[in-house]
Structure formats: structure tokens, C-alpha cells
Amino acid sequence: xxxxxxxVASANxxxxxxxxxxxxxxxxxxxxxxxxxxxxxxxxxxxLGVVSLGIxxxxxxxxxxxxxxxxxxxxxxxxFLSTDHDA
Amino acid sequence: MGATLELIRGxxxxxxxxxxPVVRMPDPVADPVDRPSTLTPDDERARAxxxxxxxxxxxxxxxxxxxxxxxxxxxxxxxxxxxPSLADDVRTRIADGATAExxxxxxxxxFRDVLAAMGGYLGERAGDLDDVxxxxxxxxxxxxxxGVPQSSTPFILVARDLAPADTAxxxxxxxxxxxxxxxxxxxxxxxxxREKGITAVVGASAAAELADGATVLVDAENGTVEVNPDAERxxxxxxxxxxxxxxxxxxxxxxxxxxxxxVPLLANVGSVDSARxxxxxxxxxxxxxxxxxxxxxxxKAPSVDEQADTYRAVFAEFPGQKVxxxxxxxxxxxPLAFLTDxxxxxxxxxxxxxxxxxxxxxxxxxxxxxxxxxxxASDAEVQVMAPMVSTAEEAAYFRAIAHESSISTAGVMVxxxxxxxxxxxxxxxxxxxxxxxxxxxxxxxxADRLLGTVAHLQDPWHPAVLRxxxxxxxxxAANGVPVGICGxxxxxxxxxxxxxxxxxxxxxxxxxxxxxxxxxxxQHTLDDAQRLAAIAVAAPSAEAARRAxxxxxxxxxxx
Numbered sequence: 001x002x003x004x005x006x007x008v009a010s011a012n013x014x015x016x017x018x019x020x021x022x023x024x025x026x027x028x029x030x031x032x033x034x035x036x037x038x039x040x041x042x043x044x045x046x047x048l049g050v051v052s053l054g055i056x057x058x059x060x061x062x063x064x065x066x067x068x069x070x071x072x073x074x075x076x077x078x079x080f081l082s083t084d085h086d087a
Numbered sequence: 088m089g090a091t092l093e094l095i096r097g098x099x100x101x102x103x104x105x106x107x108p109v110v111r112m113p114d115p116v117a118d119p120v121d122r123p124s125t126l127t128p129d130d131e132r133a134r135a136x137x138x139x140x141x142x143x144x145x146x147x148x149x150x151x152x153x154x155x156x157x158x159x160x161x162x163x164x165x166x167x168x169x170x171p172s173l174a175d176d177v178r179t180r181i182a183d184g185a186t187a188e189x190x191x192x193x194x195x196x197x198f199r200d201v202l203a204a205m206g207g208y209l210g211e212r213a214g215d216l217d218d219v220x221x222x223x224x225x226x227x228x229x230x231x232x233x234g235v236p237q238s239s240t241p242f243i244l245v246a247r248d249l250a251p252a253d254t255a256x257x258x259x260x261x262x263x264x265x266x267x268x269x270x271x272x273x274x275x276x277x278x279x280x281r282e283k284g285i286t287a288v289v290g291a292s293a294a295a296e297l298a299d300g301a302t303v304l305v306d307a308e309n310g311t312v313e314v315n316p317d318a319e320r321x322x323x324x325x326x327x328x329x330x331x332x333x334x335x336x337x338x339x340x341x342x343x344x345x346x347x348x349x350v351p352l353l354a355n356v357g358s359v360d361s362a363r364x365x366x367x368x369x370x371x372x373x374x375x376x377x378x379x380x381x382x383x384x385x386x387k388a389p390s391v392d393e394q395a396d397t398y399r400a401v402f403a404e405f406p407g408q409k410v411x412x413x414x415x416x417x418x419x420x421x422p423l424a425f426l427t428d429x430x431x432x433x434x435x436x437x438x439x440x441x442x443x444x445x446x447x448x449x450x451x452x453x454x455x456x457x458x459x460x461x462x463x464a465s466d467a468e469v470q471v472m473a474p475m476v477s478t479a480e481e482a483a484y485f486r487a488i489a490h491e492s493s494i495s496t497a498g499v500m501v502x503x504x505x506x507x508x509x510x511x512x513x514x515x516x517x518x519x520x521x522x523x524x525x526x527x528x529x530x531x532x533x534a535d536r537l538l539g540t541v542a543h544l545q546d547p548w549h550p551a552v553l554r555x556x557x558x559x560x561x562x563x564a565a566n567g568v569p570v571g572i573c574g575x576x577x578x579x580x581x582x583x584x585x586x587x588x589x590x591x592x593x594x595x596x597x598x599x600x601x602x603x604x605x606x607x608x609x610q611h612t613l614d615d616a617q618r619l620a621a622i623a624v625a626a627p628s629a630e631a632a633r634r635a636x637x638x639x640x641x642x643x644x645x646x
Contacts, residue, residue, distance in 0.1 A: 020163045046172035047163070048198045048216075054205050 002070040005062045009084045014055035018085040023047045025080055031067030033077065044077075093314050097291025098272050098546075098633070099307035100280040102331050102580065102603055104324040105264035106316065109301045110238050112246035112253070113231040116221040119188035128181050135177050135187035138226040142219065143168040145232065152237070153258075167219050173198065188224050195220035214250075243305055245297050248289075248542075249276045259283055264305040266312055268295045271542045273525055273575050281578055284599050288312055290543070309637075335606045341371055342594070342605050346612040350587055352605055353409065353595040355573055359397065362404045365598035369605075372409035372468075374521065374595020375573035376401060378454070379415050379423065387425050388450050394457035402465035410467045411521065411571070411595075413500065414454055416440050416474035420537060426450060435535065440475025440500075441485060448488075455492035462494065470496040472521055477503040482516035500573075502526035507555035510562035517568060521595070522559060524574030528552050546629035547576035553589060553624045553632065560590020571595060580607035581636060587613070588620025615641060 010018045026033045026044045033044035037059060042049030044063070055061060061081070065074045124131050143165040150161030167173070173194055180190035195216045202213040221233050235244065235253050241263045248270035249257070257279075265287040267276050272289065280287035286307045288294075294312055297303065304316040304324055308331070313320060342352035353374030354365030358381070362373065381397055382388065402410055417423040418439020426447055431437035444451040455471065462469035473485040476499040489497030499506070499513065502523035506513045514520055524547045529536040531551050534544035547553075556572075563570035571593040572586050578600035584607060586594065594604060611619070619636050626632035 017159065017163070020159075020166055023166060043171055046170050047166045048170045049172045052198065052201045052205075 001064055001066050002074040003062060003064045004074055004078050005060055006078055006081055008055050008057060008059050008061060009082050011057055011084055013057050013059065014050060014053070014081075019047055019050045021085060022077070022080055023050055025077060029065075029067075029069070029073040029076070031065050031070060031073045033066075033073070034064040036062040036064070095288075095291050095293040095297075095312040095314070097266070097288040097294070097310050097312065098277075099310035100272065100277045100287040100289060101284065101600075102308045102328075103264070103284075103286035104307065104328045105243060105286045105305045106302065106321050106324070107241055107243045107263040109245050109266075109297050109299055109303055110236050110242040111297065111299050112235060112244060112249075113225075113233055114247065116225045116228075116230060116233055119186065119192050119224060121185065121189050121193070123184055124181075124186045126186075128184075131181045131185070131187045131190070132178060134227060135181060135191055135223075136174070138187065138223045139168045139174070139177075139191065141226050142223045145222070145226075146219075149237075164215055164219050167216060168223060188227050191223050191227075192220050243303055245294055246276070248274055249279065259285065264288075264307075266291055266294045266297075266303075266305060268292050269542065271545050272547070272579065273528075273536060273545045274542055278575070281575070281597055282599060310633075331606070334609075335602045338602065338606045338609055339369060342601075342608055344587070344608055344611055344613055344616065346614075348613045350591070350608055351409070351593045352601050353411070353571070353573075353593055354598040354601065355595050356401065356598075359400045359404075361598070362401045366404040368598040368601055370405075370598050370601055372405050372411075373401070374409075374411050374571050374593060376410060376412045377416070378412060379417055379421055382415065382417075382423055383421065385423065385425070388453060391453050391457045391460070394454060395461045398458055398461035399464060402461055402467040402469060406466040408467060409470065411470045411472055411498070412458055413472050413474055414441075414451060415444060417443055418475075435529070441473040441481055442475060444473075445481075445484070451488065452492065455489055455494060459493045469494065470498065470519065472498040472500055472519070474500050474523070475503060475526075476500060476513070477505045479509065479512040479516050482506075482513050486516060486518065501559050502530065504530050504555060507559050510559040511565070514559070514562040514568050515566050519569040519571065520559060520563060521571040521573050522556055522591075524552065524556075524572060524576035527555065527574075531555065547574070547579075548582060548623070548633045549629040550624050550626050550632055553585065553620075556586065556591075557589045557620070557624055563592070564590055569593065578604065580604045581633075581640070584608060584611050584616050585620045585623045585636060588616035588618070589624070611641070 008014055034041050035044040037053045037055055063077050146161045146165040150158035176194035177190045180193055199213045199216040225233055235257050241261050243264045244262050245266045248267050265276055265280055265285055267289045270276055270289050274289055277289050286305055288305055288310055291312055302315055304313040306324055342350045351371045353372045354370035355375040356362045356365050356373050357377040417426040418437055419435040426443045428438055471489050471494050476482050482499045486497045496518045498519035499517045500523045501507050501520050528545055528547050532544040534541040536545050560570050569592045570590055572591045573595040576582050577594040578596035580603045583594055583604045622635050622639055623632040626635050
């Protein structure tokens with residue numbers, strides 16, 4: 001399992017459009033991804049789960065990827081979250 | 088079909104006519120009740136999974152047809168239907184004995200409540216989940232798919248009322264006209280129709296009986312929907328529309344009555360883009376520049392310099408003309424983090440508008456400074472006004488602080504009944520007043536303007552509203568203070584004539600309505616407008632006022 005903690009870069013946090021793009025990236029990867037903010041962990045393939053975390057700009061979240069290609073997927077998802085998709 | 092159905096009455100928006108086949112928007116799907124399932128949990132689970140995946144597939148297919156931002160919105164809805172967390176929740180509920188319908192409804196509802204509790208942008212999106220749930224439930228029950236129907240040929244859309252979400256997917260090119268059974272002249276449908284220039288009749292309750300495919304003649308001018316009209320009626324209506332279009336295109340220049348009495352026609356704008364559009368449509372200035380649009384979503388007020396840049400761009404569109412800027416109107420349906428108190432039980436009656444600015448005076452002073460800076464660098468005649476003023480003291484407070492900031496013309500909005508009732512005391516404390524008819528109507532009737540179930544009370548034709556406007560008009564004339572109207576009322580051409588008769592000196596509206604209002608004003612003298620105003624204020628109801636004034640029009644092209 002690969003894991004990383006980082007700050008979310010999107011100006012409006014992980015809402016709506018960036019959240020949908022993020023979930024799409026997760027499902028396309030075919031890996032099992034868990035997203036954690038504070039005490040709460042959710043299945044990152046769930047858009048309802050992702051938006052219910054209420055992730056704002058600058059919040060620290062932890063990505064955990066399980067699967068054959070965990071490291072590459074983690075890099076891809078980490079790069080996604082470190083980009084401002086509202087810019 | 089019975090004889091009673093031949094002519095259906097409602098409230099017309101605009102002046103157009105349209106003929107075509109009816110396409111009905113399916114009625115909303117009722118919420119399922121929680122009754123024990125008669126099927127096995129495996130069967131219910133299979134039904135639920137099939138309904139959710141079919142719903143997702145349909146949403147994606149619609150998105151592909153629509154393209155652009157609509158595709159993105161629909162794609163996000165499809166993802167919600169296929170959501171694994173939702174599927175887990177649905178499975179749990181079915182295992183506990185729920186039907187597929189109820190499990191989907193309840194699971195979506197619980198996610199919806201989570202989103203709604205988060206407020207802000209996500210709270211607003213909570214309704215999307217209800218939409219997805221209703222689509223899946225309609226799928227399970229074999230009902231037509233909710234939402235705007237698709238049709239390859241142009242049609243007349245008959246609906247209860249359109250929700251904001253419906254209008255996102257509405258293909259305006261295929262809609263000849265809109266007819267709604269619910270909702271009044273300030274409903275979402277009416278506002279959309281006005282903005283886009285679509286012929287519409289709203290609040291036509293008898294239209295609920297119209298069948299799919301029936302041919303109807305929609306006549307917005309007269310507020311009627313005629314079933315199976317004959318060729319002669321259609322020709323007559325089309326001729327009248329052509330005549331009106333000719334009058335409209337022939338009328339240009341400043342707004343004036345038939346006797347030459349000037350009534351400047353101004354625009355309501357909220358952004359640099361809408362200011363540009365308004366200038367192109369011949370607005371003689373801006374009667375309402377809503378500044379809160381520039382602040383929405385901001386955590387703190389933009390700096391004085393940032394504000395001044397935006398103001399300058401708007402002022403540049405109107406050299407030598409008047410631009411009335413409304414200072415921040417935060418609260419109620421447009422909360423701002425840095426001005427609005429959290430947790431008010433009745434935000435429409437809370438610390439909003441000028442009340443919030445008084446509590447955060449630096450925000451007001453900064454905005455006035457930015458406005459004064461931008462005004463000094465422009466050729467526009469900049470004036471400011473305060474929203475939600477309730478007393479003469481508040482009016483005096485605002486005028487003093489605006490004058491201190493070197494803005495020489497400072498007025499107040501009249502939208503709280505107390506300010507209208509004491510107009511003779513409030514008006515002298517202002518350099519001008521502007522009547523906000525939407526909020527004034529909401530507060531006169533104690534009826535939330537955003538709530539569909541009380542929309543029938545949200546009608547600015549009501550004499551209860553017109554009488555207050557009349558007393559403000561009188562106070563304005565007695566004190567030599569200009570009285571403007573900003574709000575949907577000024578966009579209704581015949582009501583605009585009545586408002587001038589009640590003492591309005593300028594009218595401000597969405598710029599698409601200016602041509603229609605200008606054409607109507609040109610057909611009436613001031614005496615005539617005052618006569619029609621007297622008829623309207625004497626009527627017992629909004630409907631009676633509208634009817635009586637329509638019948639008393641000296642020049643009625645329909646007769």
C-alpha cells in the first residue's frame with residue numbers, strides 16, 4: 001500500500017467539478033483508493049463520500065492506494081490534488 | 088375536450104404569441120412510502136441496481152446530446168447515481184426490508200442532508216441528489232423520466248413550474264413558448280422567459296388539463312392559452328405580434344410618454360458583461376447595479392483597489408449617463424461570510440442590507456471609497472443607494488456617510504413597508520428613492536418570494552403594493568425627490584404605465600424588457616397613465632387590477 005499526505009490546491013477546495021474529475025481519475029485507475037481528512041476516511045471512488053468530507057483549499061488529506069500499480073496511481077492522484085482546478 | 092378548456096387564462100410574460108403542439112413536462116414523482124417489501128431482498132437489490140445504472144446511462148446520454156457545461160452537470164449527476172457509498176447504503180436498507188424505491192429515496196436523502204448541512208455551494212447542490220433519486224424511482228415505477236422532455240420538433244412546454252435545474256437543460260431553440268400552471272410573475276420561469284425573450288403564460292392553472300400533442304395558441308399579451316385555435320385566430324394573433332414588433336423596432340431613443348413626458352429607461356445590471364449588454368440595448372443608464380454579485384463566495388471583502396477596478400469598467404459603459412450603485416445587499420438568499428450573521432432563524436427579516444453594513448461600517452466605508460475613486464476617473468454620473476432601509480434615521484445615516492465619502496447623490500431603496508408607510512418622513516432624508524418591488528411585495532404579504540407554495544401572493548399588480556407605491560410617489564413629488572422603480576414590476580409594460588401614473592420618474596429593469604416598455608409608454612399620455620393608476624389602486628385584487636387596466640387601455644390592439 002502506498003500513502004501520502006498533502007494540501008489540496010484548488011481555490012474552492014474539492015467541490016463539484018474538481019471532485020468529479022478526481023473521482024473519475026480514481027475509478028479509471030482501477031485501484032482501491034482511500035481518502036482521509038481528519039478522523040474520517042472514505043472510498044475515493046465515491047463522489048458523495050468525497051464531497052461529504054467538505055475539503056477546502058489548503059486542507060491536509062491523506063491518500064492511500066492499494067493495488068498492483070499503487071505507486072504510479074498515488075503519484076497521479078497527488079499531482080491532481082496539488083493542482084488548482086478552479087484557476 | 089370540454090368547452091371550458093377552449094380559453095385558459097394566466098399571466099402573460101412579454102408580448103409575443105406562439106402556436107404549436109403541447110409537450111407536457113411530467114409531474115414531479117411522489118416520494119415513496121416506507122412499506123415492507125413483498126419481494127425477496129435479492130430481487131429488490133437487482134431492481135435498485137438496474138434502476139440506478141439505467142438512470143446513470145440516461146443522464147450520460149442526455150449530457151452527450153447537450154454538450155458543454157450541461158454535459159458536465161449531467162455527468163456529475165450520473166456519478167451520483169453510480170456512487171459506491173450510495174450503493175452500500177441502499178443494500179443495507181434493502182437487507183432491512185425496504186423496497187428498492189424507498190431504499191434509494193432514503194439513502195439519497197441521508198447524503199442530501201449531509202450536503203445541506205455543509206451549506207454554501209454544496210448545500211445548493213443538495214437538490215441534485217433529490218433529482219437523481221426521483222429519476223431512479225420513476226425508472227422503477229415505469230413513469231416518464233422527470234425533467235424537460237426531449238423533442239426533435241419545436242413545441243410549447245407545459246409544466247407546473249420550472250426549477251433552476253430544468254432550465255440548465257432546456258434547449259431554447261426547440262421551445263416555442265412556456266406555459267406553467269403554478270408560479271406567478273416573479274417565478275423562476277417568468278424570470279427566465281423575460282431574460283431570454285421567450286413567450287410565456289404563467290400561473291395558468293387550467294393548463295393542467297392540456298393533453299400532449301394538442302395545438303395551442305399562446306398569447307402573452309392577453310395572458311391566454313387557446314386550445315385548437317382556428318386558422319383565422321392564428322393569423323390574427325400573428326398579425327398582432329408583427330404589428331407590435333414593428334412598433335417596438337420603430338421606437339428608439341429615450342423613454343417618453345405620448346405627450347413627451349420623459350421617463351428614463353434604465354437597466355438592472357450585476358456585472359461588466361450585463362452592463363455592456365444593457366448599453367447595447369439602448370438603456371439610458373443603470374438604475375440598479377447589484378454589487379454583491381462581485382463579492383459572492385468571497386471570504387473577505389475585496390480590497391478598495393480591486394473593487395474600484397470593477398466599478399470603473401461598469402461606469403465606462405455609460406459615459407455622461409446615470410449609474411445607480413446599490414451598496415452591498417448581503418443576507419437572506421445571498422449571504423456573505425464577512426457580513427452575514429450565522430444561524431438567523433429568519434434571514435429575510437434578519438440583519439441584512441444596510442443593517443449588516445451599519446454593523447460592519449468599515450466594509451461600507453471601503454465600498455464608498457472605491458466607488459468615489461472609480462467615479463472620479465469616469466464620465467458616468469454615479470449615485471449610490473442603500474438596500475433594506477426601514478426608517479428615516481437609517482436614510483439620514485446613509486446619506487451622511489455617502490456625502491462624507493464625496494458621493495454627492497445618495498438615495499435609499501424602498502422595499503420595507505415601514506419606509507413606504509412613512510414615506511413623507513423617509514423621502515426628505517434621501518437624494519432619491521428607488522422602489523424594489525420584489526422585496527416590497529414579499530414583505531407586504533409576509534410571503535417568501537422564493538417559496539413556490541406562496542407564489543400566488545407575489546404579484547406586484549396587487550393594490551396593497553400599488554397603494555404603498557402611490558404614497559411614495561406622492562412624497563417624492565411633494566419634496567422634489569426622484570422616485571425610481573427597480574424590480575420585475577417595471578419590466579411589465581402595462582404595469583410600467585401604471586407605475587408612472589403613481590409617480591415613478593424613472594424605470595429600471597432587465598435590459599431585454601426595455602424595448603417593450605418603451606413602445607408601451609409611447610402610447611399613453613401622463614393623464615392617461617394617472618387614470619389607469621387610479622383604476623389599478625381601486626381594484627380589490629391583483630387579478631382584478633390587471634384585468635381592469637387591460638380593459639381600460641385606450642389603444643388595445645387585440646380588440
